[in-house]
Amino acid sequence: FELESSLRSALAHNEFELHFQPIIDTGTRRLHSLEVLLRWRRPGVGLVGPDKFIPILEENGLIVPVGEWVIRRACEQSMEWKRQGLKPVPLAVNLSPRQFMHSGLVPAIRRILIDTGIDPALLEFEITETALMQHGEQTLDILGQINAMGIRLSIDDFGTGYSSLAYLKRFPVKKIKIDRAFIKDLERSAEDRAIVAAIIALSDSLQLSVVAEGVETEGHYALLRNGGCQFAQGYLFSQPVPGANAANLLERLP
Ligand code: G
Numbered sequence: 108f109e110l111e112s113s114l115r116s117a118l119a120h121n122e123f124e125l126h127f128q129p130i131i132d133t134g135t136r137r138l139h140s141l142e143v144l145l146r147w148r149r150p151g152v153g154l155v156g157p158d159k160f161i162p163i164l165e166e167n168g169l170i171v172p173v174g175e176w177v178i179r180r181a182c183e184q185s186m187e188w189k190r191q192g193l194k195p196v197p198l199a200v201n202l203s204p205r206q207f208m209h210s211g212l213v214p215a216i217r218r219i220l221i222d223t224g225i226d227p228a229l230l231e232f233e234i235t236e237t238a239l240m241q242h243g244e245q246t247l248d249i250l251g252q253i254n255a256m257g258i259r260l261s262i263d264d265f266g267t268g269y270s271s272l273a274y275l276k277r278f279p280v281k282k283i284k285i286d287r288a289f290i291k292d293l294e295r296s297a298e299d300r301a302i303v304a305a306i307i308a309l310s311d312s313l314q315l316s317v318v319a320e321g322v323e324t325e326g327h328y329a330l331l332r333n334g335g336c337q338f339a340q341g342y343l344f345s346q347p348v349p350g351a352n353a354a355n356l357l358e359r360l361p
């Protein structure tokens with residue numbers, strides 16, 4: 108299978124790159140953090156999005172080395188921006204289910220923190236609700252170890268899986284990202300508005316931050332801001348952009 112064999116050499120041939128999408132503080136409408144999103148610059152094809160290749164990497168296990176590369180590259184990027192005199196913002200890196208359950212993950216993260224010197228408070232991991240619900244006590248153990256390193260954790264695609272509220276309380280998670288499926292029709296759908304309001308209320312009572320994903324219109328933004336949603340992310344503010352463009356969004360330190 109041609110796609111898979113090209114993917115096998117992509118890491119060695121330096122064909123992966125990171126793009127960054129702003130997460131906005133709704134109180135100030137200013138940049139709060141950046142989500143890190145992987146892209147594959149496939150020779151002769153162009154830029155390929157993760158939906159086309161992450162499932163293959165998950166299937167054949169390559170997600171482990173590629174995912175480790177993403178974490179390392181994100182930390183290096185953060186340190187490069189710091190050296191350029193730019194004010195650092197937290198970077199939110201996605202962890203896939205298989206990567207999350209791999210026994211090498213925690214030692215690899217520890218190694219990357221040491222090698223790059225990044226402040227762990229500038230790193231966040233996003234884990235999907237479905238991945239979190241899969242493995243019970245082992246999941247709690249890994250989350251605990253990551254949390255103990257000072258790295259924040261958030262639940263991605265919230266609302267699309269089946270989380271037990273009892274479990275949610277036990278996870279050392281600081282943030283919930285409302286899946287964009289609930290944001291898309293916010294202006295038309297009273298049902299979606301009710302769901303989003305319920306997620307925000309739940310998050311407030313568990314003292315979690317909330318990010319709305321897929322914010323595309325001023326209407327979405329106004330409803331979310333007025334509804335008490337602290338953070339927003341989506342095409343209204345920016346698409347994911349390459350590192351050079353993301354650097355332009357960062358404040359220069361005096
Ligand atoms: O970048 P885009 O918005 O097209 O991302 C599509 C999907 O791929 C999203 O679900 C996103 O979480 C996932 N994704 C993007 N980058 C990474 C990555 O580095 N690792 C993992 N595991 N998933 C990623």
Ligand code: G
Binds near residue numbers: 144201320340341
């Ligand atoms: O699944 P996850 O949330 O990690 O991935 C984010 C994905 O959502 C990326 O593929 C990104 O390109 C996409 N995305 C980001 N903002 C928007 C948006 O406003 N609308 C839509 N439809 N997709 C978005």
Ligand code: G
Binds near residue numbers: 156323343346347
């Ligand atoms: O790279 P990204 O995952 O953001 O792109 C996902 C898809 O959404 C691509 O097909 C891209 O062309 C498209 N897209 C890019 N910007 C916008 C936008 O502002 N609004 C919407 N609805 N789609 C967009």
Ligand code: MN
Binds near residue numbers: 142233
């Ligand atoms: Mn994500």
Ligand code: NA
Binds near residue numbers: 287
């Ligand atoms: Na999501």
